[in-house]
Amino acid sequence: MIDHSKEQGGAAGRSRDPECLFCRIVAGEIPSSKLYEDDDVLAFEDIHPQAPFHALIIPKAHVATLNEFADGDAKLIGRLLLTAKHLAAEHGLPGYRVAMNVNREGGQVVFHAHLHVLGGRRMRGELG
Numbered sequence: 611m612i613d614h615s616k617e618q619g620g621a622a623g624r625s626r627d628p629e630c631l632f633c634r635i636v637a638g639e640i641p642s643s644k645l646y647e648d649d650d651v652l653a654f655e656d657i658h659p660q661a662p663f664h665a666l667i668i669p670k671a672h673v674a675t676l677n678e679f680a681d682g683d684a685k686l687i688g689r690l691l692l693t694a695k696h697l698a699a700e701h702g703l704p705g706y707r708v709a710m711n712v713n714r715e716g717g718q719v720v721f722h723a724h725l726h727v728l729g730g731r732r733m734r735g736e737l738g
């Protein structure tokens with residue numbers, strides 16, 4: 611895979627937050643059921659799944675919310691989204707939902723940006 615981690619202005623140079631739950635998962639200090647990993651991206655099972663398949667996809671670098679991504683992170687954001695596609699294909703999901711909560715008002719609880727990937731049954735309900 612091409613390594614985009616040296617890109618300027620992106621998340622790669624940001625330090626990890628030792629208090630952050632998902633940074634601690636990246637560091638292996640808290641166990642997780644990993645589904646995919648490369649130099650910049652980690653995917654793992656959500657501990658409280660809301661569908662038969664519920665994965666979280668995160669940048670390994672600490673980025674608190676979507677609002678903290680910079681223009682230089684465009685490729686990283688694309689790779690997070692493409693990881694959702696690859697996971698869905700790997701797990702045989704004919705359809706699935708990708709969501710990102712931003713800030714408390716958006717439903718965000720863990721302040722290390724993450725995509726939710728949900729599938730394994732027909733998605734229902736309203737997004738909001």
Ligand code: 5GP
Nearest residue numbers: 642654655656657658711717718719720721
């Ligand atoms: P948010 O509401 O911030 O978008 O979603 C946070 C997600 O992280 C929730 O779906 C929650 O179940 C999940 N989560 C919280 N703590 C842990 C944990 O320690 N391990 C894993 N794998 N998922 C977690």
Ligand code: ZN
Nearest residue numbers: 630633672722
């Ligand atoms: Zn973090």
